[in-house]
Amino acid sequence: MIKWVQGVLCLSVLVAFAACNAPPVPLDDILIEKTFEPEQCVRSVKVGDFVRYHYIGMFPDGKKFDSSYDRGSTYNVFVGKKQLIEGMDKALVGMCINERRLVKIPPQLAYGKQGYGDIIPPDSILHFDVLLLDVWNPEDGVQINTYHTPSVCSRKVEVSDYVRYHYNGTLLDGTLFDSSHTRMRTYDTYVGIGWLIAGMDQGLLGMCVGERRIVTMPPSLGYGENGDGECSDIPGQASLVFDVVLLDLHNPRDGITVTNQMVPESCTRKTVAGDFVRYHYNGSLLDGTFFDSSYSRNRTYDTYVGRGYVIAGMDEGLIGVCVGERRTITIPPHLAYGEEGTGSKIPGSAVLVFDVHIIDFHNPSDNTAVVVTFKPEECEKQTKKGDFVKYHYNASLMDGSSIDSTYNYGKTYNIVLGANQVVPGMEDGLMDMCVGEKRHLVIPPHLGYGERGVTDEVPGSAVLVFDVELVELEEGLPEGYMFIWNDEVSPDLFAEMDKNQDKQVEASEFTDYIIQQVNDGKGRLAPGFDPYRIIDNMFSNQDRNGDGKITEAEFKLKADEAAAHDEL
Ligand SMILES: *[C@@H]1O[C@H](CO)[C@@H](O)[C@H](O)[C@H]1NC(C)=O
Ligand SMILES: *[C@@H]1O[C@H](CO)[C@@H](O)[C@H](O)[C@H]1NC(C)=O
Ligand SMILES: *[C@@H]1O[C@H](CO)[C@@H](O)[C@H](O)[C@H]1NC(C)=O
Ligand SMILES: *[C@@H]1O[C@H](CO)[C@@H](O)[C@H](O)[C@H]1NC(C)=O
Ligand SMILES: [Ca+2]
Ligand SMILES: [Ca+2]
Numbered sequence: 001m002i003k004w005v006q007g008v009l010c011l012s013v014l015v016a017f018a019a020c021n022a023p024p025v026p027l028d029d030i031l032i033e034k035t036f037e038p039e040q041c042v043r044s045v046k047v048g049d050f051v052r053y054h055y056i057g058m059f060p061d062g063k064k065f066d067s068s069y070d071r072g073s074t075y076n077v078f079v080g081k082k083q084l085i086e087g088m089d090k091a092l093v094g095m096c097i098n099e100r101r102l103v104k105i106p107p108q109l110a111y112g113k114q115g116y117g118d119i120i121p122p123d124s125i126l127h128f129d130v131l132l133l134d135v136w137n138p139e140d141g142v143q144i145n146t147y148h149t150p151s152v153c154s155r156k157v158e159v160s161d162y163v164r165y166h167y168n169g170t171l172l173d174g175t176l177f178d179s180s181h182t183r184m185r186t187y188d189t190y191v192g193i194g195w196l197i198a199g200m201d202q203g204l205l206g207m208c209v210g211e212r213r214i215v216t217m218p219p220s221l222g223y224g225e226n227g228d229g230e231c232s233d234i235p236g237q238a239s240l241v242f243d244v245v246l247l248d249l250h251n252p253r254d255g256i257t258v259t260n261q262m263v264p265e266s267c268t269r270k271t272v273a274g275d276f277v278r279y280h281y282n283g284s285l286l287d288g289t290f291f292d293s294s295y296s297r298n299r300t301y302d303t304y305v306g307r308g309y310v311i312a313g314m315d316e317g318l319i320g321v322c323v324g325e326r327r328t329i330t331i332p333p334h335l336a337y338g339e340e341g342t343g344s345k346i347p348g349s350a351v352l353v354f355d356v357h358i359i360d361f362h363n364p365s366d367n368t369a370v371v372v373t374f375k376p377e378e379c380e381k382q383t384k385k386g387d388f389v390k391y392h393y394n395a396s397l398m399d400g401s402s403i404d405s406t407y408n409y410g411k412t413y414n415i416v417l418g419a420n421q422v423v424p425g426m427e428d429g430l431m432d433m434c435v436g437e438k439r440h441l442v443i444p445p446h447l448g449y450g451e452r453g454v455t456d457e458v459p460g461s462a463v464l465v466f467d468v469e470l471v472e473l474e475e476g477l478p479e480g481y482m483f484i485w486n487d488e489v490s491p492d493l494f495a496e497m498d499k500n501q502d503k504q505v506e507a508s509e510f511t512d513y514i515i516q517q518v519n520d521g522k523g524r525l526a527p528g529f530d531p532y533r534i535i536d537n538m539f540s541n542q543d544r545n546g547d548g549k550i551t552e553a554e555f556k557l558k559a560d561e562a563a564a565h566d567e568l
Contacts, residue, residue, distance in 0.1 A: 027106035027125065030087045034101055035129075041096035045135050047080030051092055052134035052237060058127040060104075065119050065126075074133055076237045085110045088128065095132040097172050103128045133173045136218035136239045142202045143216040148245075150210030157207045157249055159192030164248035164349060165204070170241045172216075177233035186247055188349045197222050199240065207246045209286050215242045247287040250332040250351045256313045260328040260355070267322035273306025277318055277361040278461060281354050286330075291345035291352075300359050302461050311336045314354065321358045323398050329354045360398035360463040362444040368425040369442040373467070376436035383433045385418030386476025388528030391430065394467045398442075403457055403464070412471050416528035423448050426466065433470045441466040474527040482526045482534045483514065494555050504549040510539045 045051055052074040057066035068075045077083050079092045087105030095101065107113070107123045115122040157163055164186040169178040180187045189195045191204045199217025207213065219225065219237045228234040271277055278300040283292040294301045303309045305318040313331030321327065333339065333349045341348040383389055390412040395403040406413050415421040417430060425443030433439065443464040445451065453460040477484050490496055497505045497513045505513075514535050517523040525531050542550045 027104065029106070030091050030109060031104040032091060032101050033103075034099065036098070036100035036131075038096055038098040041099070043097070043135060045079055045092050045095045045132065046137070047089075047093060049079050049135050049137050050076070050237065051079055051095075051132060052076045052235070053092070053095075054131045054133065056129040058129070060125050060127060073235065085126075087126070091128065091130065092132070095130070095135075097132055097135065098174070100129070100131045103130055134171065134237070134239050138218075138220070140218040142199045142221055143214075144203055145214040145216075146211060147214065148210075148212035150208055153208035153211070155208070155249060157191055157204050157246070158251070159205070161191050161249055161251050162189070162349065163191055163204060163207075163246060164188045164347070165244050165246045167245075168243045170243070171234075172239045172241060175233070186347065197240075200242065203242065204244065204246070207244075207249075209246050209249050210288075212243070212245045215244055216240070217242075248285065248349070248351050252332075252334060254332040256317050256332070256335060257330040258317060258327050259330065260326070262326040263322050264324040267325070270320045270322055271305055271318060271358075271361050272363075273319060274304065275306075275361045275363050276302065276304050276461065277321070278302045278359045278459070279318070280357045280359060284353050284355075285346075286351045286353060299459065305361075311352075313352070317354070318356070318358075321356075321361075323358055323360050325358045327356055329356060362463050364444075364446060366444040366446075368428040368444070368447055370429050371440040372437065373440050374436070374438035374469075376434060379434035379437065381434060381473060381475070383417055383431055383470070383473055384476070385431075386479060386526065387417045388414065388474040388476060389417055389430060389433075389470060390414045390472035392469045392471060396465045397459070398463050398465060414528065416476065416526070419528070425464070429466065429468065430470070435470050435473050438467070438469045441468060476528070477524065477526045482529070483523060483538060485517075485523045487522050494552055504551050505542075505555070506549055507536075507539050510542075510550065511535050514538070 054068045054074055055066075056064060056069065058064050080089050082089065084092075085105065087103070087109030090109070091101065091103040091105070105126045105128065107125060110126045111120045111122075111124065113122050115124060120126070166180045166186055167178075168176060168181070170176050192201050194201065196204075197217075199215065199221030202221070203213070203215030203217065217240050219239060222238065222240040223232075223234050223236075225236045227236040227238060234240070280294045280300055281292075282290070282295070284290045306315055308315065310318075311331065313329065313335030316335070317327070317329030317331065331352045331354070333341075333351060336352045337346050337348075337350070339348045341350055346352065391414075392406045392412055394405045394407070397403060415430075417427060420427075422430075423443065425441070425447030428447065429439060429441035429443065441464075443466065445453075445461045445463060448464045449458045449460075449462070451460045453462055458464065494505065495501075497509055499509050499512070511532070514523070514525075515531070518525055518531070525534050539550070540546070542554060544554045
């Protein structure tokens, strides 16, 4: 049927050419001149379609008798249903969007012998300059044409999902009526639950993030007979074409998702709520747009987890992680920055994707963890407070990066235990150790270098790892003593010290005497300190009036108190 109509049209065009210069003879049929043909023609008018078109109606002499342009709106009508003059019903068939035709219609296919009121005289040939703007059929549904498919698509839009997308909305003739880009933000909405026009509710289903499609819909699935109100650019009965790119997708029922997990082979401990975690991250939106990274600040992000210090999704995503673990945490907006978004980079209702790398974690209640890695067979003498110890160490962070090592200096590190010469965690880790023993120590920051760390060496709040080996141990004196007698104290102490027998002991006599006792093995000074400083201290203690000499009276007075404390 339709083919036949087109055949007739072609024939009539040939007839028109043949009759070109001949005197006007009555037309049998309509004549069509295509005055503009668009390059593409996705769809041409068929009988039964509904069309919107502009026209100018003229007499053969060019005199205009009617124009849709003058009325400011297209002429909207079904084709081939006798709602038009017969010639027009025929003339529109086969037309493409944006095609323009000059149609000549003989009176028998127009208003015939009657004419039309005052406007069309009897037996008039009519010329119509026609421009087709829209075509649809009552049977049409939504048409979807996907022209870009992302390589990865882990999820597709389903009913009741919430999406963020960009779009350009045009009429079928290409006229832009709306674009999300003019508002510089995505269009954000639920899908499939009536928040959108029906055509979009259907047209977005099954879409992947990153996908691009053209969604075309008839007015019944768009804005219907009346268009989108008076001040809008969408006329009544208009087909709509949306060019859509999907940027974001989640469902309000979603929790966080953990993917791409890379857990180190040895993982003896996993984070629990209340732990303090140091981690690196790259943050991006679902479409891959980067928004933030800890690396750009050259330091880890440090926080307590499970205590509300970070967005809810992160608080949850950082539970159960191991040191060294990597994972991707995908967080829906209600567990991130919600409908408001934050800053200039995180839009409202955005799903966030964090690639995290756990550097270390600890709990504020942690003690130094001590693992003995080598114990010599003979291990009787063990370190205690006051002992002077010499040890080697290799220090590193939990990620294995080295901080320092005594081997770099070619000598041991030497300290007096319990004298605050090293961080508390190290003091703990070196206790009850015997010479030759090796230990692996893990020291939490509150027993190490704290929140501040050591500039350019130890990051703030870092957990430290020490491998230590005790090389030498010199037993200290009982707590509070800097000198003790090994044997009985001489009853004649003052006289022995007063070498030149002038009844007073000068600093040099005192020093010589103590050194002599130490060398003879009769007394001991606390190890690990400068002996002369200890002896100076002892002397000033005895020299009550500070005149640089100890008299026998001063000496006796001090000796009476000595039971309570220290030295001679
Ligand atoms: C819409 O138009 C803008 C500007 O011309 C273009 O950048 C964009 O790719 C188009 N398509 C979509 C889906 O936004
Ligand atoms: C981070 O470190 C790199 C290389 O050391 C340096 O170029 C950059 O300026 C640093 N950035 C910041 C924010 O400190
Ligand atoms: C973050 O991105 C940088 C650069 O692409 C990469 O080297 C690093 O491994 C990433 N970190 C994580 C935790 O994914
Ligand atoms: C420290 O590292 C060096 C070199 O890797 C190694 O030879 C040494 O045994 C280590 N020391 C300790 C105490 O672990
Ligand atoms: Ca003297
Ligand atoms: Ca004195």
